[in-house]
Amino acid sequence: MSTPLLIIGNKNYSSWSLRPWIPMKVLEIDFDERLIPLFDENWDAAIAEVSPSRKVPCLIDGGLTVWETMAILEYLNDKHPYAGVWPDDIAARATARSAANEMHGGFGALREAMPMNTRKQLPGRGINDGSVADITRMQQLWNACRTAHGSGGDFLFGAFCAADAMFAPVVSRLVAYEVELDEVSQAYVDAMMALPAMQEWHTAGAAEPWIVSHDELD
Ligand SMILES: N[C@@H](CCC(=O)N[C@@H](CS)C(=O)NCC(=O)O)C(=O)O
Numbered sequence: 001m002s003t004p005l006l007i008i009g010n011k012n013y014s015s016w017s018l019r020p021w022i023p024m025k026v027l028e029i030d031f032d033e034r035l036i037p038l039f040d041e042n043w044d045a046a047i048a049e050v051s052p053s054r055k056v057p058c059l060i061d062g063g064l065t066v067w068e069t070m071a072i073l074e075y076l077n078d079k080h081p082y083a084g085v086w087p088d089d090i091a092a093r094a095t096a097r098s099a100a101n102e103m104h105g106g107f108g109a110l111r112e113a114m115p116m117n118t119r120k121q122l123p124g125r126g127i128n129d130g131s132v133a134d135i136t137r138m139q140q141l142w143n144a145c146r147t148a149h150g151s152g153g154d155f156l157f158g159a160f161c162a163a164d165a166m167f168a169p170v171v172s173r174l175v176a177y178e179v180e181l182d183e184v185s186q187a188y189v190d191a192m193m194a195l196p197a198m199q200e201w202h203t204a205g206a207a208e209p210w211i212v213s214h215d216e217l218d
Contacts, residue, residue, distance in 0.1 A: 004031045004061040007050050009038040011205035013215045015116040015169030017057045018201055020072040023165040025197035027083045029076060031059075037210045070104050073162040087157040092149040096163040099141055099156065103166040110134035114173045115215040118205030123178035125217055138170065139185045146184050154191035168192060172202070 006024065008017035024031050036046045036056065044054075051058040051067055058067040059075065066075045077085035086093045109130025114122075145156035145163070152158025156167070171192040174181065181189060192198055 002062055004029075004059055006031050006033045007047075007056055007058045007060065008033055008035050009056040010035065010208055010210055010212065011201050012118045012208045012210070013038060013116055013205075013212050014056060015111070015172075016055070016069055018116075018169050018172070019069045019165050020057050020059065020076070021201065022168050022195070022197050023073065023076065023085060023160070023162055025200070026160045026165075026195060027076075027080070027085065029080055029083060038212055040210060069166075070101065073100070073165065077162070084159055085162050087149065087159075087161055089149070092157050095145060095149060096157050096161055099145060099163045100166040102141070103163075103170070107134045107138065107170065110138070110170065110173070114177050115217070116169050116172055117176055117215065117217075118172060118202045119208075120176055120217075121178065122176055122217060126173075126177050127179075135174075135179060135181075138167075139182050142167075142188055143182070143184045146188065154187070156188070160195070164192065168198065171198075 006021060008014060008021060011017070021033065023029070036043065036050075038056075047054045047056070050060065050065070052065060053067045055067070057069060057072060058065055059072045061075075061079075066072050073085060076083070087096050109128070113128055113131040114126035142156060149157045153160070155161065155164045157163060171189050174189055175193060
């Protein structure tokens with residue numbers, strides 16, 4: 001059997017790429033990766049060859065291509081049912097899926113105002129009514145998950161799972177934009193940033209040469 005290949009964009013900017021990459025690392029699911037630099041002169045041709053949606057991430061496993069982040073996470077769960085992609089407990093699992101899907105479809109103001117950028121510290125930037133409302137809701141959600149399901153570890157459902165993967169890029173943004181958080185949310189952010197995989201991604205992102213100007217605030 002061949003090793004699955006995860007197609008990703010720049011580690012500095014591509015928040016969606018981090019979302020399947022980090023659980024594969026943390027849960028020790030073997031994979032190779034190929035980085036296609038976003039929007040450079042080869043982007044259109046290179047992405048068209050591998051990704052049906054022409055977006056990253058996508059996962060190529062033998063003859064199968066899986067695209068869209070949530071579909072990739074569900075495929076990992078189907079293929080590795082004991083890896084811990086989702087929590088075991090049915091109520092925790094349903095809540096984790098709710099949180100992950102809320103992240104997938106929501107928090108648009110925060111994402112728009114505070115693009116992921118592993119190279120920068122941008123304290124105070126990106127604060128507006130919409131991003132503040134998103135950050136308030138996110139902290140409420142994180143607190144609820146930690147209180148109801150988090151007693152077994154430092155993550156939303158105790159052990160790291162796909163819901164945490166969905167929030168990993170937001171954690172990166174909250175650190176880069178130096179957003180003040182409540183105690184529970186700050187502890188969660190610290191736990192996520194302490195993951196060796198998170199550090200590996202940020203170190204690689206910071207070393208990349210490519211600049212995507214529309215993701216740069218200055
Ligand atoms: N809904 C997609 C979003 C993926 C996405 O927007 N990826 C960005 C990079 S972070 C991308 O490939 N953009 C290229 C484009 O829009 O042409 C998912 O869940 O995977």
